[in-house]
Amino acid sequence: MTALASRETPVVTPSPPAGRTWHRPALGVLLLATAALYLWDLGASGWANAFYSAAAQAGSQTWKALFFGSSDAANAITVDKTPAALWVMSLSARLFGVNAWSVLVPQALMGVGSVWLLYAAVRRVSGPAAGLVAGLVLALTPAAALMFRFNNPDALLVLLLVAAAYCVVRAIEKASPRWLALAGVAVGFGFLAKMLQAFLVLPAFALAYLVAAPVSLGKRLLHLLGALAATLVSAGWYLLVVALWPVADRPYIGGSQTNSLWELVFGYNGFGRITGDEVGSVGGGGGGGWGSTGLTRLFGSEMAGGIAWLLPPAVLALGAGLWFTRRAPRTDRSRAALLLWGGWLLVTALVFSYMGGIIHPYYTVALAPAIAALVGTAAVQLWRLRDQPAASGLLTGGVALTALTTYLLLSDSSWQPWLAPTVLVGGLLAAVALFFAAHLTRRAASAVAALAVVVLLAGSGAYTLATAATTHSGAIPSAGPSSGFGFRGGAPGGGRGGPGSLLSTTTPGASLTALLQKDAEKYTWTAATVLSNAAAGYQLASGAPVMAVGGFNGTDPYPTLEQFQQYVESGRIHYFLGEGMTMRGTSGSDTAQEIADWVASHYASSTVDGVTVYDLTATA
Template sequence: MSRRETAWFSILLLVAAALYVWNLPLNGWGNGYYAAAAQAGASNWTAFFFGSSDGGNGITVDKLPGSIWVASLSVRLFGLSSWSLLVPQALMGVGTVALTYLIVRRHFKASTALLSGVVLLLTPAAAIMFRYNNPDALLTFLLTLAVYLVLRATEDGRWRWILLAAVAVGAGFLTKSAQALLILPALGLVYLYAGTGRLSKRSLQLAGALTVVLVVAGSWVTAAETTRAADRPYAGGSFGNSFVEVLLRQNGLGRLLGAEAGGTAGQELLKPGTLRLMVYPSFGSQGSWLMPIAITAMLCSLLIVRRTVRSDPRRGLILLAGGWFLTYAVTFSFMNGVIHPYYLVTIAPPVAILVATGWQLVWPARKWLPFRIAMTLSVLATAVIAFGYLNNAGGIGPALGILALVICLIACELLVLCSRKRAVSRFTAIAVATACLIGPSAFTVSAVNSQHSGVLPSAAVPGSPRVLDSPDPSRWPEASSQELRGSALGHAAEPAVVAELKLHASRSRWAAAAPGALNAANYQLAAELPVLPVGGFNGGTPFPTLEQFQEYISSGQLRYFISRRDGADISAEAGFAGEVTAWVREHFNAQRFGDTDLFDLSRPLAIS
């Protein structure tokens, strides 16, 4: 790199670091479900290895523990705080931006690489996830790393690149299961087609890489599955205490077909279909803004490089980014299981790559009428989508939507005219960029300056009253129910209850139990004592059974039970958690603290 390029690259990374670290404690624990698991893993190596959601090693989270390992090590080193939980995610974000830049820069201009980094920075889902402790941040970083390594392998055919890429994908599997494996077809096919050397060697290398993926991905699963059930926590999200079931049902085929056990009560149901990622404003506003341009850029770019040699690295990059984007976009569009808007962070890097590389390849060719028409239509479609998202967002959104449309009309007219004057060409480029980026920029800036918590983090525009992840109930949509609020955030720990736990239950295996993992997590984080989540994430997991729960009480392992009195625990107290809750209410007296009931399990009701 030249000094000038190094300076711009450094500025890009500094801006990324500032964006992802700025006012980070505003998000508190972030997702309390994963924060409590990190807290447990930091204090207990068994909890660390299995990804237990509680310090008593009762039950694991319903994901594989890859992201929990990173957070637990940070908490072990630096203590429990917002910084120790969330800074690792911010560093993953900076790393993803850097890798995206380096991927593009290897065979495109520095300005093109810089544009890819800027587009990624201004993606709302990225701004949310790289400031939050969901597994998606680590998954996105590992996928981007795998793409970088495979592209290096296509250039020189060395074994080390393809094997390291396999390690990255395997680590991604340990982070978010099957979602990481979706990229394998794109990686393998592009390497077979665009790699250097003999086809037989490339095939052998891919066979070796697949073996490495299986070893890395399967090592933990094998170790966990072969450990006696009595010597490990229950597999969260399963009905048969099986981690294989978690992979296949909860995070695999069940997620695709709609048969998984997890999910958030009351979540918005997005009908599967071709345009699913774009037609729902609450979903598309997190990362679908530039998809029309990305698709157009990909197709036009492939036309431009169609006559180059097979191993042309530019075509390899476009094919790989396009395969990555299309595989995940199609999967997210048609899957019948639980899906959240922040999933779009995993396709933010390929969209940024396609937009930037398309800009360099297609912009100079806009004098050809078909390209000019395609560019104009894609920019217009992007502005119309932006208007829809912004108009739906409330706050300053409608005004920004109108502004984006006006600038877009000017940009489209200039594109059609295609002036050869340099000044007009530059103004056209600025108008196009402004029209396309004004919407995601507003969402991204607001995401950084707003508080987010719970399991449904999302970005909105400044002044928007309709947010699902604010701990302030006044900012929730009016139609949202107590059930949805409790399911998405859990219920805030009652200070008086926390004081009771610290005073009387510090020596028990579990200081308390609570229905649902989010409720338990909030008390565990506040009291810094293990709290057992009855029924797992949403009360539907058969752990502990009523007999097991009674055994924990009789053996002195469990002291208190915490429950709400206002009906807000309806989702957590259904199913298996409901059976335990009903039994506790029948056999123990409650101390009332506001809307919270605290049951002392060492003092059952007298039998008359």
């Protein structure tokens, strides 16, 4: 975008002189405000996603559970993700005790770190003002506020990917293989947070370096091969350790049908997410039930509230920037940054738009850093060149497009009905004023710029504040207020209700909790129940291991009926909880149903706090 001033000799915005340090206190204010937003009343969401909170509890009790990401301290079965995010939560719980704050505060701090790293990455190319705007946009993205106040793996994923982008920016400056390798390491550990999703940024990173690094083509290719090796080593060491670990001495790999982490990576959580062919998934099989695909998916009711507010102006900024830098030298850093952030945005957005398998609205947080970087860079650079008709026209168009997008999104919601027309009118006025900003006095121009920023962030910021003010729990949180557009706490495929269901967890009553705690130390598992979320609720309340029969979806073939019968015979499980389950359009194993049926046919039941309880130590 800086090439607009001179198409032949692009100008890279220099860092301000040493004496001009206005951006440092501004950055401090931004980071403190972000911390306040993400930490405010954080404990109101309780355990948030109890599925991961229970695993963090288990990791705080045994190192083996921490390493493998086990759902319980007795290491029956793991969660259905690689465990890097759980390592952070488990260590926090070890240091500060098992509670909602020790689980959620690390996520909020990751959000602050992501804003800081994004500022640093954008500042190195476009200056501190652009970095501050980019950081502000990221902080006020609803999907970001949702995930940085929640305990899904996405918070760590975003932090590591932004760190990787910063390393690529540094690598491009002087063709540094060391910085490029560090980027590969960050992406590799991002893989350990959320597997193959972390690799979606690799094409953009590679393209930016291949095009712009100031060194020969051969060395650029060699550096990229070194970075790829760093990525594979930092991601693959864990897979190798798990593959070599004796199967009998580790937990079952949740989410797989063959007790294989490789299957989990490349199947259920890998290419199956693209094709929809995910064995063991709920609503899966050829994309059955995860919403319509296509370019408009991100603007649908499920996705829009979290990410769509600034998506159109970000795409406009990318297109305009690439056009104006088309004649720039190969090593132009501004164009390299456009390739980096724009490639990140386009590849990830297209995958999310067309993937036929499991997808949830909060996944869109992975788009937030790229959108923020593009918008922040374009807004500041075009403002500096506002005396040129093309720049002022793009500023006008970008603000008008943002106002229209915000109006359309808010008009689909009954939440704050006054906001949509206010943003539309204010945005159109700001757009017109921006076109003539070069002819205004400095004070008047500053007022117009302030109005434009308010319009840019009005819808997104308001929805972000509403997200922070709303408690979120269960497996599928959604951004925004409870009365906003989009679905909340539900998903195609459904699940069973009661004290613990497929997608949500309810804290058991005092009598049941006391029953589970009584003599718990005498058993490997104080109880077993079908579905991980059900087990998580009982385990968090009692503090004792609870076996999640069948894993998250109840479709994992662990334990087998024979294994379960052996555990019962040897006195390792005290209770079985619940009425069992019914398979609802799922694929995978029906072992969990067999176990539930066997228990119901061989043991007498009682009801405690509304939950059916089978004492497996009683006479069959």
